[in-house]
Amino acid sequence: MFLKFLFSKPLRAKTDENSSILFKIICSVLLIITATSVMAMVHQPKYILRFTMAISLLWVISLVLLFALKKQNSRIIAVIYISFLLLMILGFSFTGGGIKAHGIRLLPIVVLFSGLTIGRKSMWVFAILASFGGLLLVLASYLDLLPLKGPIGQTPFSYWIYSVSGIFLFCYIENLSVGRFNKTVDQLKQQLSLRKQSEEKYKVIFESFQDIYYQTDMTGIVTIVTPSIKQRAGYNPKEVIGNNVADFYHQTDKRNDFMKLLLEKGSVHNYELELVTKDGKIKNVLVSSHILYDSNGAPITIEGTLHDITRRKKDENLLKEQNEKLMQIAHLQSHIVRKPVANILGIIDLLDIENPNDPNNLELIPKLETASKELDTIIKEIVQNTKGIREIVKANTVKNESDT
Incomplete structure (x- = not known):
């Protein structure tokens, strides 16, 4: 039931990568240190109170920080948690053998935790603090300030218990580091792939641009x-x-x-x-x-x-030229043609068709012929202008086809 609570989705489903790693570290430390302490407790029953206090403190702080991880910035939680682990290790080492205490060997691993959750620069800060804390234990040992100079539990089995905890924690760190590295590599590959796709798409658009x-x-x-x-x-x-x-x-x-x-x-x-x-x-x-x-x-x-717009300009010029031709034709039809037509109609009215031998007819017929020739000339001019329009259209069509 408790494990189900620890690994419930609300706690694991963090969008922030650092939050996810910090969650895994807190849970792994909690489980591995608890298992190690229980084994040590069974092997050294006279220190059961000491181990119970250490486990209880670790569980309380870990649970509080796990709940806080849901709402707080993961970096702040990581700083608090790493600081707590350093203080806990140094504090229990002071009462459990000083620099010779078994738990002191976890200091390098805790510093590595800081590198995974906070960053490489912050890792150096915790490395200096851990080294300084160890130096204080050395001075305390020289000045006879330690309650116990030798480590608690000096049997080979005790050394094995604490070594196992360090081994498993170190392996877990390595697993997290490799996993994070692989994930980063995958993300970089995806970004590179998307970038290449974007560049290819841009290249296609760039090269197919018609304007x-x-x-x-x-x-x-x-x-x-x-x-x-x-x-x-x-x-x-x-x-x-x-x-x-x-x-x-x-x-x-x-x-x-x-x-x-x-x-x-x-x-x-x-x-x-x-x-x-x-x-x-x-x-x-x-x-x-x-x-x-x-x-x-x-x-x-x-x-x-x-x-x-070269073709459009040519089409505009063609239309302009065609319009000029059409205007000429319209002018011929509306003005020039009317004159010979009116003359012909007037002469026809004067002709005495019922009396072909009328002397006036002989005078009017030549005039009718002249007016007819004048009309024929105008009609030929209209036809010529119409042919000119056709030739313009044809020439422009051929030119457009050759340009294409």
């Missing part, structure tokens, strides 16, 4: 650029990194306008620029950039993206 992502310093020197620069502008990233971004502007004075706006607002979105590709062509791009600052608020980096 051009870039970073420059505040002077405009390119420090990072995505591989998409090869597809979009023909440059390898190495040909761009280390160069000033203004070298790739079609109009270098645009760089000053862009930087002025960026420094004024801190970020710029969809700013239209023209860049020169490796083969000398002009690319229309939309730039979205912002400034990155250091911890002191000083600007250190400019990062942004370039979105290629």
Whole structure:
């Protein structure tokens, strides 16, 4: 029933690793020292009161600290517990043989406990305290201040009992240390694996980025650029990194306008620029950039993206040209065509169709022919403009396919 209480889930289920180790140490010390003391008590019944006091004190303090471990900081509990063990060992050693007492051999193990639960630096503090406490026992022995100079129970069996307790505690420490080391290694492996996965994921995203992502310093020197620069502008990233971004502007004075706006607002979105590709062509791009600052608020980096709108600009120009052609056609239809049509209709009204031999008909027919030829010329011009629109569309389609 008691063991079930000790190892109940509320006590073991600590999220803090140090709390878990401290819990295991308290329980192991409690069980091993209790077993050792019971064996010593049976072997040396005349010291039963001494062993009972030691076991009772150990159990009371251990249970109190186990309960406190649920709510208190594990480091504070560890300091209290290690200090208690040192005082207990040194105190009972003073009345049980001084520096020659059997329990004194547990001092190094208790110091190792501090290293596991509190840390390596704190372990040195407890090592100094343990050494100083041992030195006090030496001085007490020289000054004849000890109630008993020889160790309690000098038989071989007594030595074996206390040696066994030290052996088991040391083995348990080694087990905890190796377990903690292995767990740390596993955690590092998991972190390394996650980091590699994250780097691979970032690399895939970086390399598959369709727009051009870039970073420059505040002077405009390119420090990072995505591989998409090869597809979009023909440059390898190495040909761009280390160069000033203004070298790739079609109009270098645009760089000053862009930087002025960026420094004024801190970020710029969809700013239209023209860049020169490796083969000398002009690319229309939309730039979205912002400034990155250091911890002191000083600007250190400019990062942004370039979105290629060359095809869109061509389509816009095509639509503009088509609209101009259509406007010409509309003008011809609404204004120019009306004149010969009106002439033809007027001449038809003047013709005497019932009397073909009317002398006026001979005068009107040539005029009708002239108006008809004029209308035919205008219609041919309209047809030619319509063909021009078709040719523009066809040429642009072929150009887009070749670019693709």
